[in-house]
Amino acid sequence: MSEFVSQLSDSLYAVFQSETFVLLNTVDQESGGPTSSAISWVYAVDHSTLRLALDHRSRLVDNIKANPRVTVTVFGQDTIYAINGSATVTQDPLAEVPFKMCCFDVHIDAVRNALFYGAQLVAAPEYAKIYDKRAADKLDSQVFAAMKKA
Template sequence: MTTEKTLRPQLIELLQGEKIVFLITTDQESKQPHLSVISWVVAHPEGNIIKFAVGHKAASAKNIQSEPRITLGVIGAGSCYAIKGSAIVSDIIEKTMKLRIVTVTIDSVEDVIFYGGKITVEPEYVKTYNAALAATLDNEIYSLLRE
């Protein structure tokens, strides 16, 4: 297992949206780990910032406001990674849907796959709601994430 302070170019390229990413926060009430899955995720070119979007009422946003240390779990670029950092949640942004942008300053990036393991196929998903709405949301949200 290797640990780095920033994302390698392969991970920056991978994290340009439409990827399944696991978000681990600390539940503000129980103080237990809280897992959610996100896909509106963009790594910035320098490799030290990741931004993602969540709904304005998302439990993960409330958790981050209470405890900003988070972990993002990423499967891709041949391995599995735990990206740890401190997050800041934006005010509510009103677009086609109400959302919040979370900005993560990366503290560490660790390759966490088991010894001798290599990812050969990355997870995929499909959106099961209105295609026109999905395109509108993607355009709005990715323009915010790339700011």
């Protein structure tokens, strides 16, 4: 079993100060089973809190409202981290964005190294936005600005 700490290290905090993507794991409200979805509207408010924004059309919003326990999986430097915590609604709907979104704060309980023993992450996965780059940049700016004000 891996050891854990209850807040983000300085280097992991820095990862969440610029755009990154994570896997958000929730409990499905209908099946009761685990779910995992990739999201990119996430940043660290401080070393103990992650803030994320979700489109209301996503099942994740209802999943979290029904069961606030979440795990955020992030690809860090050399390893993969599982960040466990409880999510609370910060702002619903999120102000100053062009469609209905919900903003959550994840209060961190534990940060664990989730990579199997004896392995090291050689390179973090990368993604590319395949729709209108200008529109994507504008929307990202709006959402992150609104999240920081929430």
